[in-house]
Structures are given as structure tokens and as C-alpha cells.
Amino acid sequence: MQPTWAIGLMTGTVLDGNIDVALLRSDGESVDSFGAYTLAPYPQSIRDLLEETLAQARVWNFEGPEPAIFAEAEDALTRAQSAAVLDLVKQAGLMPQDIGIIGFHGQSVLHRAPQPERIGATRQLGNGALMHELTGIKVAYDFRSADVRAGGQGAPLAALYHQALLRKIGATDGKTAVLNLGGVANVTFWDGKDILVAFDTGPANAPINDFIKGLGLGDMDRDGARALRGTVDEARLKTLLTHPYLSAPYPKSLDRFDFLSTMADGLNADDGAATLTAFTTGAVGKALDLLPQRPEKLVVCGGGRHNPAIMKMLPDRAGVVAVPAEAVGWRGDAIEAECFAFLAVRVLRGLPISFPTTTGAPHPLTGGVLAA
Numbered sequence: 206m207q208p209t210w211a212i213g214l215m216t217g218t219v220l221d222g223n224i225d226v227a228l229l230r231s232d233g234e235s236v237d238s239f240g241a242y243t244l245a246p247y248p249q250s251i252r253d254l255l256e257e258t259l260a261q262a263r264v265w266n267f268e269g270p271e272p273a274i275f276a277e278a279e280d281a282l283t284r285a286q287s288a289a290v291l292d293l294v295k296q297a298g299l300m301p302q303d304i305g306i307i308g309f310h311g312q313s314v315l316h317r318a319p320q321p322e323r324i325g326a327t328r329q330l331g332n333g334a335l336m337h338e339l340t341g342i343k344v345a346y347d348f349r350s351a352d353v354r355a356g357g358q359g360a361p362l363a364a365l366y367h368q369a370l371l372r373k374i375g376a377t378d379g380k381t382a383v384l385n386l387g388g389v390a391n392v393t394f395w396d397g398k399d400i401l402v403a404f405d406t407g408p409a410n411a412p413i414n415d416f417i418k419g420l421g422l423g424d425m426d427r428d429g430a431r432a433l434r435g436t437v438d439e440a441r442l443k444t445l446l447t448h449p450y451l452s453a454p455y456p457k458s459l460d461r462f463d464f465l466s467t468m469a470d471g472l473n474a475d476d477g478a479a480t481l482t483a484f485t486t487g488a489v490g491k492a493l494d495l496l497p498q499r500p501e502k503l504v505v506c507g508g509g510r511h512n513p514a515i516m517k518m519l520p521d522r523a524g525v526v527a528v529p530a531e532a533v534g535w536r537g538d539a540i541e542a543e544c545f546a547f548l549a550v551r552v553l554r555g556l557p558i559s560f561p562t563t564t565g566a567p568h569p570l571t572g573g574v575l576a577a
Contacts, residue, residue: 206554208237209305212293212342213546214286216312218388218411218461220259221424221508222252224286226293227542233550236369241297242539245289247282254278255312258330262314263462267326275314279330282312286331287339301341308549309333309346310541316349316460318358319565325458327359337576344576345552348545351573352559357566358458360391364403364563365551366544367393374533382493382500384519384527386410386509387541388461390489394496402496403563404455407448407488408464409509413481416466417474426478429514435479438472445484451491456565482514483522490523499525506530506540548573 208230215225224247228240247255254277261272286309294301311331319325333346349359367383377397385391388411393403413432414425426432445468450457468484469477493499503525509515510529519527530537548558557569564570 206232208232209550210240210299210303211306211308211546211550212290212304213308213542213544213549214290215310215541215545217541218313220252220255222247224289225539225542226289227539227546228293228297229543229546231547231550233547233554233556234369236373239536239543241293242536242542243293243296245292247285251281251285254281259314262328267315267317275330279332280335282330283332283335284339287336290340290342304342306343306345306549306553307336307340308545309336309344310348310545311346313461316359316458318458319356324356325353325359327353333574333576343553345549345573346576347574348548348558348572352564352566352570355566355570357559357564357570358456359564360458361403361405361563362548362558363391363541363544364393364401365558366547368395368401369547370535371395379498380501382496382503384489384503384505385541386505386507386515389459390485390509392489392492394500396498400497401560401562402455404457404492405459406492407451407459407485409485409507411461412464412466412468413478416469416477416481419466420474422474426512426514429482429512431475431478432482432514433517435475435477437483438476438480442480442483442487446487446491451488455495456563482518486515486518486522489519493523493525502526502528504528504530504533504535506535506537510537
């Protein structure tokens, strides 16, 4: 297949109020070229709606009928993201007919990893048929459900795109891995040959953000300032790092609420931020120990790479060199959106998007729903 322009969309679980929208030209196996990228802010009304939706999702917990708010939120976010797509197409000097497909991840509202006695469950809000109607472009959406139904984790899905990026910079010896720091952290390892591994390492920004919000001190530890001033509660950290998830074998995945800001209960703002940041980075270190080969360097993408405290603690707490995505020529803020553009092309081609060593799927598995 010839490369085609695809648009990827991503809104993270940290609910920062922005829609990541990225253009990527790809055949679903390699990256041909990077196109325009933008952050399209949601209006405050949709942010508030999504906050309430996440709260109701946790109460629902996959039991009984879905909360009515899901349909309202799904319609609102689909319309807002469709408008963002058309705005980016126009800004790029293209027409909708120039775009081969949209990768519409939707908003994750709840994710439950599988257990030995039960399959997992996952719910992302996003109406791909409505987006196709509004944009006139083919849409791939609901990327995770097929994997979960087959017994997989449904996450992380970025491994194939991270592999394509590593190949593009010639990192084919297994010494460089990719760390994504969103609400949750996930790592991708590729040995340059046949071994591709990905899993969630632990929390990233979510508990830190929630801790600061809970104290009424803003939406996040901006610039890592509080963590850099604070003192890590080493005794507490030592206990936190014994959490069984951290030493469990992969494949494995997390929900945004599996690790909570209550880990820092009783600490002041600075020490709490420092301790949660140390836990995030210490958990990464434990994850690297599980890999087939311990990488020497991490290329860090996602919002967490903007936090100087996280980047400072990664070498100390995880025992690894850490560089932001931009240091190797990648667009760190765009990678998650680009990933779903890349995966959408694979959906269009009927290629697998998850594997036994990335999500625990029983075999290489196609996924996603196509609205065309």
C-alpha cells in the first residue's frame, strides 16, 4: 500500500482540556512523513462534563446499565473532536478527501485489566459513525475492545508506533526504549529483531495532579517545582515500591485510578509531590528490570517529560539515562495522537494492532471498528 495521510486524535486520562490532533503520512508499517499537529482546547463545559463522566464511571464499574451521562459526553466530545479534525485539515491546506482515515481513540472512562478468573473490560467514549458523518472521512475507532474480549489487556497500544519511531532513528540494538508519561506510564522495548514488549509501568502524572488539585493548589505540580523543593518520604516510598503490580510479569495494564493520590496522605504539598514523583520514577526502574534486556536510555514522551522533577529523578531512581523525545527529533506532545493515526492505517489494511507480548492477546490481533 502507498502511504496515506491519516489524522490521529487523543485525549488523555489526566483531562487537561486539550484534544491532540496530528497528521501523519504512513503505510501502517513505517513513517513516511510528519504533518501538522495542534492542541485543540475543549470548552470548559465539556471538561466539566468529562470530569463528571469519569466520576460516574467509577461508581458504575461495569455493573448494570451504563450511566446516562455517557451518551451525552460521547456526543459532545465526538462533535468537538470532529470540528478539531476539520480545522486541522484546513490549516494544513488539505481537503477532507485528501485524508485516508482518522484514528479516533475517544475518551477512556474506565479500564479493568483481566484477572485469571475473568476477562477484562474497557470503555472509551467516541462515536466513530457520527465522526464519519460529520467529516466525510473514514474513521477507525474503539481500538481496545476486541483485544479485551479476546483476553488481552487492551493496553498499551503504542508499541508498534514506538517501534516504527525507534527504527526511524536507527535505535535497533535494544539499548534504547520508549517511556510514555501520561496519566499512567508505559514502556516499549524492541530488541531490533523479533522481540517487542510493552506494558504499563505504574502511575505517572495522574496521582501527582490529583494530589495538587485536592489541596486546591492548581491542576498540577507545574514545572515540578513542589517536588524539587520537597523531601521524599523514603520509608513510605520503600513500602509503596513493594506493591505487587510492580513486580508482576508482563503483559499488564493499569487504569488511571489504580494508583491514587492517597499514597501521599498526611504529607505537605512539597513532600507529597516529591514522594509521588519518586514513586513514579522508582516504578519505572522496577519495570526496566523486567525487560528481556535492561535499556541504557529512555526516550521520554507524553506530558510528564515537561516535569523537570520527573526527568531529574529518572536517572537516580530508575538507573537510566532519560532524554525528552525532542532530543531525538520526535514531537513529544504529538506521539500519542500520531500513534492512533498510524494504528488507523493498520485497521484500514487489516493488519494486527496488538500482540501477545504487548497486550497479552492470544495471537497477533486485528482490532478497531471502521466507519466508512
